[in-house]
Amino acid sequence: xxxxxxxxxxxxxxxxxxxxxxxxxxxxxxxxxxxxxxxxxxxxxxxxxxxxxxxxxxxxxxxxxxxxxxxxxxxxxxxxxxxxxxxxxxxxxxxxxxxxxxxxxxxxxxxxxxxxxxxxxxxxxxxxxxxxxxxxxxxxxxxxxxxxxxxxxxxxxxxxxxxxxxxxxxxxxxxxxxxxxxxxxxxxxxxxxxxxxxxxxxxxxxxxxxxxxxxxxxxxxxxxxxxxxxxxxxxxxxxxxxxxxxxxxxxxxxxxxxxxxxxxxxxxxxxxxxxxxxxxxxxxxxxxxxxxxxxxxxxxxxxxxxxxxxxxxxxxxxxxxxxxxxxxxxxxxx
Amino acid sequence: xxxxxxxxxxxxxxxxxxxxxxxxxxxxxxxxxxxxxxxxxxxxxxxxxxxxxxxxxxxxxxxxxxxxxxxxxxxxxxxxxxxxxxxxxxxxxxxxxxxxxxxxxxxxxxxxxxxxxxxxxxxxxxxxxxxxxxxxxxxxxxxxxxxxxxxxxxxxxxxxxxxxxxxxxxxxxxxxxxxxxxxxxxxxxxxxxxxxxxxxxxxxxxxxxxxxxxxxxxxxxxxxxxxxxxxxxxxxxxxxxxxxxxxxxxxxxxxxxxxxxxxxxxxxxxxxxxxxxxxxxxxxxxxxxxxxxxxxxxxxxxxxxxxxxxxxxxxxxxxxxxxxxxxxxxxxxxxxxxxxxxxxxxxxxxxxxxxxxxxxxxxxxxxxxxxxxxxxxxxxxxxxxxxxxxxxxxxxxxxxxxxxxxxxxxxxxxxxxxxxxxxxxxxxxxxxxxxxxxxxxxxxxxxxxxxxxxxxxxxxxxxxxxxxxxxxxxxxxxxxxxxxxxxxxxxxxxxxxxxxxxxxxxxxxxxxxxxxxxxxxxxxxxxxxxxxxxxxxxxxxxxxxxxxxxxxxxxxxxxxxxxxxxx
Numbered sequence: 001x002x003x004x005x006x007x008x009x010x011x012x013x014x015x016x017x018x019x020x021x022x023x024x025x026x027x028x029x030x031x032x033x034x035x036x037x038x039x040x041x042x043x044x045x046x047x048x049x050x051x052x053x054x055x056x057x058x059x060x061x062x063x064x065x066x067x068x069x070x071x072x073x074x075x076x077x078x079x080x081x082x083x084x085x086x087x088x089x090x091x092x093x094x095x096x097x098x099x100x101x102x103x104x105x106x107x108x109x110x111x112x113x114x115x116x117x118x119x120x121x122x123x124x125x126x127x128x129x130x131x132x133x134x135x136x137x138x139x140x141x142x143x144x145x146x147x148x149x150x151x152x153x154x155x156x157x158x159x160x161x162x163x164x165x166x167x168x169x170x171x172x173x174x175x176x177x178x179x180x181x182x183x184x185x186x187x188x189x190x191x192x193x194x195x196x197x198x199x200x201x202x203x204x205x206x207x208x209x210x211x212x213x214x215x216x217x218x219x220x221x222x223x224x225x226x227x228x229x230x231x232x233x234x235x236x237x238x239x240x241x242x243x244x245x246x247x248x249x250x251x252x253x254x255x256x257x258x259x260x261x262x263x264x265x266x267x268x269x270x271x272x273x274x275x276x277x278x279x280x281x282x283x284x285x286x287x288x289x290x291x292x293x294x295x296x297x298x299x300x301x302x303x304x305x306x307x308x309x310x311x312x313x314x315x316x317x318x319x320x321x322x323x324x325x326x327x328x329x330x331x332x333x334x
Numbered sequence: 335x336x337x338x339x340x341x342x343x344x345x346x347x348x349x350x351x352x353x354x355x356x357x358x359x360x361x362x363x364x365x366x367x368x369x370x371x372x373x374x375x376x377x378x379x380x381x382x383x384x385x386x387x388x389x390x391x392x393x394x395x396x397x398x399x400x401x402x403x404x405x406x407x408x409x410x411x412x413x414x415x416x417x418x419x420x421x422x423x424x425x426x427x428x429x430x431x432x433x434x435x436x437x438x439x440x441x442x443x444x445x446x447x448x449x450x451x452x453x454x455x456x457x458x459x460x461x462x463x464x465x466x467x468x469x470x471x472x473x474x475x476x477x478x479x480x481x482x483x484x485x486x487x488x489x490x491x492x493x494x495x496x497x498x499x500x501x502x503x504x505x506x507x508x509x510x511x512x513x514x515x516x517x518x519x520x521x522x523x524x525x526x527x528x529x530x531x532x533x534x535x536x537x538x539x540x541x542x543x544x545x546x547x548x549x550x551x552x553x554x555x556x557x558x559x560x561x562x563x564x565x566x567x568x569x570x571x572x573x574x575x576x577x578x579x580x581x582x583x584x585x586x587x588x589x590x591x592x593x594x595x596x597x598x599x600x601x602x603x604x605x606x607x608x609x610x611x612x613x614x615x616x617x618x619x620x621x622x623x624x625x626x627x628x629x630x631x632x633x634x635x636x637x638x639x640x641x642x643x644x645x646x647x648x649x650x651x652x653x654x655x656x657x658x659x660x661x662x663x664x665x666x667x668x669x670x671x672x673x674x675x676x677x678x679x680x681x682x683x684x685x686x687x688x689x690x691x692x693x694x695x696x697x698x699x700x701x702x703x704x705x706x707x708x709x710x711x712x713x714x715x716x717x718x719x720x721x722x723x724x725x726x727x728x729x730x731x732x733x734x735x736x737x738x739x740x741x742x743x744x745x746x747x748x749x750x751x752x753x754x755x756x757x758x759x760x761x762x763x764x765x766x767x768x769x770x771x772x773x774x775x776x777x778x779x780x781x782x783x784x785x786x787x788x789x790x791x792x793x794x795x796x797x798x799x800x801x802x803x804x805x806x807x808x809x810x811x812x813x814x815x816x817x818x819x820x821x822x823x824x825x826x827x828x829x830x831x832x833x834x835x836x837x838x839x840x841x842x843x844x845x846x847x848x849x850x851x852x853x854x855x856x857x858x859x860x861x862x863x864x865x866x867x868x869x870x871x872x873x874x875x876x877x878x879x880x881x882x883x884x885x886x887x888x889x890x891x892x893x894x895x896x897x898x899x900x901x
Contacts, residue, residue, distance in 0.1 A: 033784065036780060038406065043821060044820040045487075048490065052486075053482040055479075056480060084398040086554075092577070151612065158617065159616055159619045161620075162622075174616050175392065175606065175622070180579065275610050277392070277606070277613060287609070
């Protein structure tokens with residue numbers, strides 16, 4: 001087990017190196033001139049200014065020198081300096097990563113709570129009204145683009161409730177992270193939850209539907225299994241049969257999905273972040289790509305890739321907890 | 335200065351989606367609208383309150399910098415305009431140049447040496463006096479090589495202060511053209527060439543004074559705006575910039591009063607930062623802010639709902655298409671009548687209506703209203719006249735022995751993603767009416783300027799935002815031959831024009847320079863026929879009715895220090 005974990009952890013290194021190197025190459029191949037963009041993209045830059053900017057950020061060095069410098073800085077824990085903002089990428093990471101992690105965490109919580117419940121219910125009551133309702137609502141949730149749902153929620157719970165003098169609890173702020181006040185890193189404090197609800201629901205919507213559908217499908221498979229009939233024949237209560245014997249076995253693919261999703265939501269919640277003005281990593285990377293700010297893109301992507309690999313490792317390890325037949329690190333144990 | 339093009343694009347896409355998602359919100363919601371009460375600017379000012387601003391950073395996201403030495407966009411310079419006072423300023427309403435920290439100024443005979451006498455008793459918000467050496471220190475900071483400021487051109491190219499270029503090259507460590515006499519409160523500035531508008535040039539934010547005592551403590555000067563910057567304006571920072579969240583200012587209670595003789599009225603201004611113009615507008619509609627930018631496609635709706643509470647005055651920017659004057663097909667003296675015909679065929683009103691929902695003003699010349707000396711309908715080629723266009727085109731065909739319909743299609747160049755394609759398509763249709771074929775030639779936006787500088791354009795889209803409220807600031811950069819390789823993307827070269835600019839610059843009084851500038855503008859528009867100005871940009875900001883005395887300056891900045899919140 002320990003060996004397996006170690007091997008998987010070390011795998012982070014080549015994965016991160018590969019991903020960042022590809023990005024680095026892409027940045028050098030892309031047409032475009034960050035210096036021209038810095039002065040607005042509509043204006044000329046004089047030669048002296050260009051020279052000053054290029055020498056300050058090392059843009060006048062050949063690509064292999066810039067590449068080497070990136071890794072040697074990284075070895076000292078330094079992600080570099082943003083060309084457009086002239087400040088450390090570590091600081092930018094420190095501002096955006098917590099916001100991203102919090103939003104993704106709550107989206108995944110919603111996704112699991114609602115998705116798994118809906119999936120189980122519709123599998124157990126197959127072809128009932130509940131099943132139909134779950135199928136229809138999840139299809140709609142998948143079909144509606146994130147920004148449309150975001151605007152709808154903003155309009156209904158922000159504008160409409162304001163114009164019609166709804167009580168305060170029914171009025172939601174539609175922009176920004178608010179007071180940015182959290183307990184134990186993840187739990188909103190005071191009025192913070194009001195700022196969190198709409199973006200979290202929006203971000204969760206698509207994946208919730210996928211989780212529900214996958215839970216339903218695997219549950220249906222499991223419900224037909226021999227051990228389910230055995231458990232029921234032993235006279236166990238239906239609830240125990242379904243939750244302990246059924247759901248636990250059905251969860252392995254769902255956990256995979258949710259795990260991958262957590263990794264993905266941290267870095268790619270760009271649309272939700274944009275619609276709700278949530279200052280996360282997705283928005284920061286998106287902005288940096290449009291302004292050709294390579295240090296931000298490389299630095300933040302590096303962290304995201306690493307986080308993704310680690311999350312995946314935990315997902316793999318959790319299989320063993322869910323399904324005792326799965327063992328790691330011992331050849332031939334199965 | 336720019337409005338972010340990607341924000342505009344996002345706005346267009348989002349507006350389309352939104353229009354289908356919750357289109358007619360007008361009817362059922364009419365009764366409860368609170369913000370549609372017409373504003374009365376009268377009444378006595380009231381002190382107090384918090385203003386939440388969404389028109390500035392809630393469309394373009396986190397700015398790169400808000401340090402006066404590094405803030406390149408209108409949005410990023412907006413907080414600075416409240417945090418700092420310069421030597422001079424342009425009156426927000428009239429555009430007239432007024433003394434600020436400088437009490438008075440004068441120049442030598444040919445406008446190359448300028449002396450500013452500073453007002454005594456003006457202080458920074460930390461209590462330190464504002465001295466001539468604070469200006470010198472600030473200006474040197476802008477052209478310091480390690481600062482790598484994209485705004486250094488104000489000193490090196492626009493004002494041409496002696497020694498500025500040497501500092502930027504790294505060959506000097508002092509701005510030799512500036513002498514600061516703190517004891518007598520005088521600042522003397524020597525320029526490399528005459529510049530009658532220099533007192534206007536120094537009204538730009540980049541020339542703001544810097545408190546040496548606090549600024550010099552910062553090791554990395556480009557990171558000064560990460561902390562508590564110290565200014566001398568009507569507001570001061572309430573807290574350091576919260577990235578991606580907000581920039582908050584509070585009233586500077588030790589402010590000397592400025593040229594209007596009063597401290598600011600509103601206690602606290604929160605510039606919220608986000609990136610989605612539609613969401614910001616929604617937030618305004620839910621009563622959570624006092625200002626917002628009107629998203630593309632919602633202008634008519636906003637007009638209907640908020641009536642007069644819209645600030646849509648021209649903001650000193652022109653959207654134009656220009657001819658590459660070195661191009662064998664459209665450029666040069668021989669093809670002047672071809673350019674004339676094209677100019678007369680383009681339907682500016684139709685473009686403003688179709689592409690900008692009527693929100694921008696149709697341009698009747700290059701220099702927009704708001705610039706002292708602007709003359710309505712300066713150009714005789716303004717206005718669509720298809721018959722005359724056909725007539726001059728026939729003359730051109732006879733004179734050059736060419737056939738307009740057999741020309742290679744004329745390339746319409748624009749940068750991708752800036753929302754210019756619909757305009758290009760309409761122009762294409764207008765040229766088609768003359769029998770002139772054309773083709774769209776979109777280019778990479780990140781290198782568009784340098785492509786055009788190299789002469790790769792033919793009939794090319796560009797825009798210009800004035801940095802100063804001065805006639806010169808549009809004509810010199812866009813049309814003077816010395817700005818080729820700079821912002822003269824049409825590669826226009828006419829010694830008579832250059833001489834007129836020089837003549838105007840030697841005038842010490844603004845009034846005597848204006849007729850010369852007007853003549854120069856007529857030269858490029860009517861004689862050389864270099865550009866077709868299509869429209870003048872407008873502000874397009876909606877505000878809550880409790881916000882009073884709303885003033886948006888000609889350059890697009892909001893004078894929040896002049897406004898108050900009604901109870």
